[in-house]
Amino acid sequence: MDEWVLNALKRWPNVPALFGWLGLDRRGRWLVQGEAISHPRIIDVINRNYAADEHGRWYFQNGPQRGYMQLESTPLILFVADDNEHLITHTGLAVAQLHAAYIDEEGSLVLTTEHGPGELRGTDLQWALDRLSIDGNPVDDDALATALGLPSQSRTDITLTVGSSQLALQRLDFAGAPSALSFDRAPAPREGEKVSTRAMD
Incomplete structure (x- = not known):
């Protein structure tokens, strides 16, 4: 994870997660609401801050907010x-x-x-x-x-x-x-998990 991401997590540790916005297709392209992301800097940021939680749900850590990935195939x-x-x-x-x-x-x-x-x-x-x-x-x-x-x-x-x-x-x-x-293609909120309806800027 990038240092700025780790710092943001320490400062705002309980930001609700985002579900259903982000995805990864079988060609290795990041998607936002079904559209391929093409901006190289954005792709690089997602690449560096992509990980999985303890439940096999893969996500992009966008500063303090976790955006879970819909997977077309594998993580x-x-x-x-x-x-x-x-x-x-x-x-x-x-x-x-x-x-x-x-x-x-x-x-x-x-x-x-x-x-x-x-x-x-x-x-x-x-x-x-x-x-x-x-x-x-x-x-x-x-x-x-x-x-x-x-x-x-x-x-x-x-x-x-x-x-x-x-x-x-x-x-x-x-x-x-x-x-x-041990991975989840369609991550969903777990019981008691806070959910956001919009991505952070």
Whole structure:
């Protein structure tokens, strides 16, 4: 978090939270009331002050006010870095640790990282497909179709290799990802929580 944000939280610790205004789409774009934010400075501020609470609700800490994010997919969107070897989050953080890999019924790939769970951007899926194997052999369309047809939360025969990480690919339905990976796609106020109807300037 930025120092000015931490200072604002100390000065005004009980500002009501904002729900339903902010979002993150599957391309890694921040949204406000459904419209993509394009101003680079605003994007940078959100990137630096984005976090999760103890209930798996991700938010932007805008000074003393917390604005909870509606997630189209996962809390993070992962991109292939310029070196074509590593991954970065949509907030610009380098991914150094990959813990698990999941594929949903549509073929989207979700990885759990030290920063949280993230879906690989759709335009980078070929990069991941080139790194899938079964017993050291490339994965063909039939093997991939078999994996996609497995029940959710079952292990496939496929391995994803990224750098020194070798991850057993697991099937996980899109709808089941939040509960399995401990995040909330549509944060809502909890009992007794103060709520604001407008964003702070």
